[in-house]
Structure formats: structure tokens, C-alpha cells
Amino acid sequence: MTGAPTGPRRRGSSASPDPPGPPVSRFGSERPLPPGLLGRLDAICAAVSEGDAPAGRDWWPLSVWWAAAGQVPAVPAVVARPGSVGEVSAVLAACHGDGVPVTPAAGRSGVCGGAVPVFGGVALDLTGLAGVRDVHETDLLVDVGAGTWGDDLESTIRSGADLTVGHWPQSMAISTVGGWVACRGAGQYSTRYGKIEDLVAGLEVVLADGRVVRTGGRAPRSATGPDLTQLFVGAEGTLGVVTEVRLRARPAPGGEQRGAWAWPDFDAGLDACRRVLRRGATPAVLRLYDPEETPRHFPGVQGAVLVVVDEADPSLVTATMAVVEQECRAAEPLGEAPASAWSAQRNEVPSLASLAEAGIVADTVEVAAAWSALPAIHDTARAAVRAIEGTIAVSAHQSHAYPDGACLYFTFAGRPAAAAGGPAAGPDALRAAEGYYREAWDAITAATLALGGTISHHHGVGINRGRFLPDALGSGFELLVALKAALDPAGILNPGKLGLPSTFGPPPWP
Numbered sequence: 001m002t003g004a005p006t007g008p009r010r011r012g013s014s015a016s017p018d019p020p021g022p023p024v025s026r027f028g029s030e031r032p033l034p035p036g037l038l039g040r041l042d043a044i045c046a047a048v049s050e051g052d053a054p055a056g057r058d059w060w061p062l063s064v065w066w067a068a069a070g071q072v073p074a075v076p077a078v079v080a081r082p083g084s085v086g087e088v089s090a091v092l093a094a095c096h097g098d099g100v101p102v103t104p105a106a107g108r109s110g111v112c113g114g115a116v117p118v119f120g121g122v123a124l125d126l127t128g129l130a131g132v133r134d135v136h137e138t139d140l141l142v143d144v145g146a147g148t149w150g151d152d153l154e155s156t157i158r159s160g161a162d163l164t165v166g167h168w169p170q171s172m173a174i175s176t177v178g179g180w181v182a183c184r185g186a187g188q189y190s191t192r193y194g195k196i197e198d199l200v201a202g203l204e205v206v207l208a209d210g211r212v213v214r215t216g217g218r219a220p221r222s223a224t225g226p227d228l229t230q231l232f233v234g235a236e237g238t239l240g241v242v243t244e245v246r247l248r249a250r251p252a253p254g255g256e257q258r259g260a261w262a263w264p265d266f267d268a269g270l271d272a273c274r275r276v277l278r279r280g281a282t283p284a285v286l287r288l289y290d291p292e293e294t295p296r297h298f299p300g301v302q303g304a305v306l307v308v309v310d311e312a313d314p315s316l317v318t319a320t321m322a323v324v325e326q327e328c329r330a331a332e333p334l335g336e337a338p339a340s341a342w343s344a345q346r347n348e349v350p351s352l353a354s355l356a357e358a359g360i361v362a363d364t365v366e367v368a369a370a371w372s373a374l375p376a377i378h379d380t381a382r383a384a385v386r387a388i389e390g391t392i393a394v395s396a397h398q399s400h401a402y403p404d405g406a407c408l409y410f411t412f413a414g415r416p417a418a419a420a421g422g423p424a425a426g427p428d429a430l431r432a433a434e435g436y437y438r439e440a441w442d443a444i445t446a447a448t449l450a451l452g453g454t455i456s457h458h459h460g461v462g463i464n465r466g467r468f469l470p471d472a473l474g475s476g477f478e479l480l481v482a483l484k485a486a487l488d489p490a491g492i493l494n495p496g497k498l499g500l501p502s503t504f505g506p507p508p509w510p
């Protein structure tokens with residue numbers, strides 16, 4: 001039994017990106033298990049197997065280059081797939097006692113290396129904790145196992161109670177509820193429904209030593225000290241393992257409307273979005289593409305295109321779309337077609353492997369900032385990436401919007417000369433690809449931090465952004481280090497992530 005890790009491939013697809021034979025570790029930072037632990041894990045967890053290549057990676061785009069060169073980032077000694085909170089607790093207690101690293105993992109759709117078992121040890125596959133446990137229809141609350149796939153959650157509560165959580169990440173079918181919480185994720189409809197931190201009402205969490213704690217409750221608000229639920233939202237498995245989640249739900253929407261508009265330049269469109277939010281209208285999707293990105297999504301259309309989709313009670317949708325139309329009156333109306341085209345393609349998963357084979361290094365970088373800072377971040381970050389040798393394209397869209405600011409979602413692609421032969425060209429090509437990748441990330445992150453933005457809106461930190469976290473959090477980073485030491489004194493939970501110091505060794509990247 002190997003659990004059900006999926007990335008980087010479609011859920012349900014049998015096509016593995018891995019070459020045959022034993023996996024080769026890119027980092028080489030894994031440690032052997034202490035004698036006797038494997039036998040004890042076998043006795044306390046129903047499904048335990050030897051570590052394999054799929055359990056050594058997620059959808060971190062750089063690892064697609066490594067996969068094409070026959071490498072995985074790191075290989076766990078063991079994959080444990082618990083079927084209950086009791087089994088999670090027993091596995092953690094055993095590993096805590098022996099000082100063995102445990103890396104929680106679920107859909108493995110994370111894009112920053114968060115589920116990579118950097119120092120080996122146990123990969124804890126949480127997809128066995130699946131299923132909707134309870135639906136409190138009157139209170140609009142849903143209790144769900146952390147390993148439940150996104151599309152399974154929605155289809156269960158829609159068919160059973162005509163409810164929706166409204167959290168629709170592009171990775172809906174390849175990610176889990178626990179992964180959404182751990183990464184502080186965002187659905188594409190977050191302007192109406194909120195990000196996952198707005199949707200979580202409570203958690204069941206297993207701490208590093210095996211203790212089980214519950215946070216939150218059935219009451220809508222509480223003034224009983226700090227919000228302990230939020231301590232684990234975005235912790236990426238470094239402070240505890242989430243086993244069950246209580247989510248806020250809404251009645252399934254009765255109405256939907258769509259529209260699209262175009263401006264000659266991006267900043268005018270951004271300002272229209274700002275005015276829409278400022279008036280209290282919260283259309284589910286308010287997505288603005290810059291003029292470089294527009295033709296890739298809407299062939300034949302020029303300028304900055306705004307796609308709007310709203311869903312809710314029909315009278316709310318009508319009022320919301322009226323505000324949008326008023327604030328877009330200076331723009332060219334494009335009708336419903338662009339929004340419908342976006343809707344039809346919104347869950348498509350890109351093939352990064354074919355880009356790597358062509359020698360192209362590509363990734364997306366989502367940041368967030370106040371409205372007043374967004375135009376400068378858009379300009380400065382793109383100029384910095386364009387200045388890197390080998391850059392083919394860099395563009396952005398505004399993907400999630402709020403009254404005080406929005407998320408800018410950059411895409412970069414480059415083909416540095418030394419990497420042009422792709423991963424098959426050997427170690428020099430791989431090094432050149434890694435170098436370009438690091439430079440592009442440094443450029444966008446530095447521009448964002450210099451202009452007062454936050455370095456991630458919803459993908460999280462994992463390995464890839466670890467080097468930026470002390471700067472991003474400032475004095476708050478010390479608090480995070482202290483929290484980690486208090487909750488996980490042996491440092492076993494997901495070591496090598498969030499830029500946190502680890503007793504197992506230095507960060508493996510860059």
C-alpha cells in the first residue's frame with residue numbers, strides 16, 4: 001500500500017512522471033530510520049509502506065525539471081497512511097520519541113515543495129482521513145475529514161443539503177481540505193466567499209507529541225483569548241497535523257451573472273476593481289489580465305480584460321453587477337463570452353513537463369498588496385524579470401480582490417542559453433535552469449517586499465520561499481520560531497519549511 005499521492009499528474013491518471021527504478025534524491029539530505037521504528041509503525045498504523053518517488057515530491061514546478069532528469073527532491077524512508085485520528089496520534093508519538101521527521105502530505109498539489117520530506121523519515125499521507133462527517137444545516141457548518149478531496153466535499157454537501165463552501169481553487173480535484181487549511185489557500189470565488197481562513201470555524205489537530213486538541217466551536221464569534229484555530233491555518237504542517245476541519249457553508253447559489261470589460265491599460269482596470277470593492281460589492285470573481293496576458297486567454301482581444309462572475313441570491317447578484325457596470329462605464333464592454341471562456345477552462349491543469357523538455361523554466365508567483373502599491377509592484381517586478389538573461393515572457397493578472405487591496409499573480413518563463421537543451425542535456429543545463437529560476441523568484445519577491453507587499457497570497461512558503469520569510473515577517477519571525485519550539489520541541493514536524501531553523505540540517509534550497 002503506498003497511499004494515494006498524486007502530483008504532479010492529474011488525479012485518477014495512471015501516467016507517472018517518474019522514471020522506473022529506485023528514486024534518486026536531488027537534496028540527498030535524508031536520514032535512515034532508527035532500528036525498530038518501522039516495526040512499531042506497522043503495529044500502530046494500518047497502512048505503512050516503503051518510501052517511493054511519488055511520496056518525495058509535489059507540484060513545485062522546479063521539481064518537474066528534476067523529475068525529467070530522473071530525480072525527486074527527497075525520498076522518505078516510509079509512507080504511513082493513517083485511517084483515523086488515533087493512528088495519526090500514535091505515529092506522531094512514536095516519531096516524537098525517536099526524533100524522526102514527519103512530513104504531512106495529502107493531495108501533493110502544493111507548488112512550493114511543502115510536502116517534500118526534506119530529511120526523509122515518515123511521509124504522513126493524510127488522504128485516508130476522508131469524508132464529510134456532519135452537516136449542521138441550520139447553522140451552516142460542515143465537519144469534514146482533513147484528507148477529503150475538494151470536489152468530493154462539494155458534491156457531497158450539494159447533493160445532501162444543497163449547500164456550498166464556495167472554496168474553488170483551480171486544483172479543486174487534486175487537493176484536500178487539510179491542504180487548503182495548511183497552505184492558507186484561496187478559491188477562485190474568494191471575493192464573495194472569502195479565503196480559507198475566513199471559512200474555517202474550527203479544527204481537530206494532532207500535536208507533535210501525539211496530543212489531540214480541538215479549536216473553535218459552534219458559536220459564531222468568541223472572545224475567549226486569541227483565535228487558536230488561526231495558529232494552524234497557514235502553518236503548513238510545521239505546528240500540528242490537521243485531522244478534521246469545521247467549515248462555514250452557504251446555501252447553494254440561486255443566481256449567476258457574468259460580464260467582461262476591456263481597458264487600454266492595466267492600471268485603469270485595477271482602479272475600477274478598487275472602486276467596485278469600495279462600494280461594498282463583492283462579485284465572486286473579479287479577475288483582471290494585463291495586456292501581455294490577455295491574448296493568451298482571449299485570442300483576438302487586446303488591452304487589459306476584466307472577467308466578472310457572480311453567484312448568490314439572485315437579487316444580490318443583480319445589485320452587485322449593477323455596481324460593476326457603473327464602475328466599468330469608461331471601459332469597452334465585451335459581453336459574457338470572455339467570462340464564459342474563462343469559466344470553461346478554469347480548472348485546467350498545465351503540462352509543465354513539456355515546457356521543461358523544451359528547455360523552458362516557468363512558474364507563477366502570487367503576491368498581495370494594498371491598492372496604492374499594486375501598479376508599482378506590477379511594473380517593477382516585471383521590469384526586474386525582463387532584465388534577466390533568457391526571459392521570454394513575464395505578465396500578471398489580478399486574481400483575488402478585497403476592499404484594501406488584491407493579489408497579483410505573475411507568470412514568468414525563460415530559456416537561458418545554457419539550459420536550452422532541457423533536462424536531457426545534463427547537469428550544466430539543470431544548473432542553468434535552477435539559476436534562472438532562483439533569479440526570477442528573487443526579482444519578483446524583492447520588488448514586492450520593497451514596495452510593502454506580502455510575498456504570498458495563497459500558495460504558501462514550503463521550501464521555495466523559506467529564504468524570504470525572515471525578511472517578510474520581520475520581528476514576527478522570532479515569534480514564529482518561538483511558537484515552533486514550544487509546540488514541537490523535537491522539531492519533527494515538517495522540518496526544512498517556512499525558513500525555520502531545524503536540528504536536522506540547513507535548508508536544502510537554494
Ligand SMILES: Cc1cc2nc3c(=O)[nH]c(=O)nc-3n(C[C@H](O)[C@H](O)[C@H](O)COP(=O)(O)OP(=O)(O)OC[C@H]3O[C@@H](n4cnc5c(N)ncnc54)[C@H](O)[C@@H]3O)c2cc1C
Binds near residue numbers: 147
Ligand atoms: C494546477 C494547480 C492549481 C492550483 N490552484 C490553486 C488555487 O487556485 N488556490 C490555491 O490556494 N492553491 C492552488 N494550488 C496549490 C495547491 O493546490 C494548494 O496549496 C492546496 O491547498 C494544497 O493541498 P494538498 O491537499 O494538495 O496539500 P499538499 O500539497 O499535500 O500539502 C501542502 C502543505 O500542507 C501540509 N499539509 C497537507 N495536509 C495537511 C494536514 N492535514 N495537516 C497539516 N499539514 C498538512 C503539507 O505538509 C504541505 O506543507 C494549485 C496547485 C496546482 C498544481
